[in-house]
Amino acid sequence: MTQVESKPTTNDTPFVPIEKIVALCKRRGFVYPNSEIYGGVSGIYDFGPLGVELRNNIRRYWWWSMVQLHDNIVGIEGAIITHPRVWEASGHVENFVDRLVDCKNCKRRFRIDHLPEENVIQNKCPECGGELMEPRTFNLLMETYLGVVEGERMQTYLRGEACQNIYLDFDNVVKSSRVQIPFGICQIGKAFRNEVTPGNFLFRQREFEQWDLQFFVHPSEMLQWFDYWKEKRFEWYMGLINHKDRLHFREHGPDELAHYAKQAFDIEYKTILGWQEWEGIHWRQDWDLSRHSEYSGQDLSYTDQNTKERYIPWIVETSGGVDRTFLNLLLDAYEEEPDPTGKEPRTVLRLHPALAPVKVAVLPLQKNKEELVTTAKNIHKKLQRLMVSQYDDVANIGRRYRRQDEIGTPYCVTIDFQTLDDRTVTVRERDHMTQVRINIDELPAYLLERVTWQ
């Protein structure tokens, strides 16, 4: 897919406040607070008409890049609920915990790993300077129960990380799909965590969606594949963002590695929240398949068809978030551009055209001229079969362009009086506001070339 044009940033380029994105998302139907009429639920959100289009595009693009374009990668879709033993084997029951402290004075609660070091040493609240209480440990797994008869119900968990299904289905995939090591299994799916400090909008939620590649390799090739996927995933994110200097790698220190990881790098993106994880590249080694073999009593080793060597494959994991991608792309794309004529600034979402929720808006110059309206509606009907198109005849053309800029629509097609004479329309591009005239018959190919990934 073509890369988003780089938008050079300097140290003075301001970061977009999260509140602006929250307001835009609510106003234009991207994201709503969940159960809002009941006062909402912290860390849980719903996606509106434009949000669901953007999410679907983000998911499809990941799937296309990771599964469709690789002969040695297949996809699965596992269930959210699994046998409870899965979470003992995975180490989550024991290790998936946050350590928290409360301030005796202001009663605020903090994750110890988010506190500045000096506050931990001095046992001092970073907000009010008050004394901190003894740390407490909370498990993040969300419990649920299967069955209806009281006393016979089985306690289990909503999955705390989506990737576990991939290990559970590893042997089934090997036996049913003719895959051979090195190969990968991908999945996109919901995960649930009782985050003690959810916040920053979609950044840290309690219900969210992850995408995972688990790439199975021979131990002797681990380093090579780890480096390969690290670079490949970095390039993938780079291709989607305008602010190319706001993406980097950060290696995990020994004290912050997850219980399953021997080595890990985060791809981080810088926003108003500072540098934050976007996707993790984890060296999971043989942790998962060995543990599930041990806990289930089933042999999950792999036999090389050529050498007949039998071994537990090692795993490179690339694990990112659909919601975090959604948020980061909005923060990256949002811009308020001064208007040279002195009117209100132009708000524009410079989203990659292939990801934009609406690809084209079809606009008759005037709504009281029947021929213009009929021609525009016919064009819209044709385009609608190929891409998400919106017909709009409300307000003057300038306001309609602005409405589309604000939701990131890359192209607006205007039907004017010349159209009725020579069957040409104006195509206006979002980022540079340039306009070209195109014959109606050439319009579908012109747009498709620019709004699809290939």
Ligand code: GAP
């Ligand atoms: N299987 C590995 C794993 O789950 P993780 O770093 O905990 O690793 C992977 O999560 C990705 O999932 C993160 O990089 C982030 O994009 C997303 N993610 C994790 N927790 C999240 C949360 N509470 N809300 C939104 N996204 C989250």
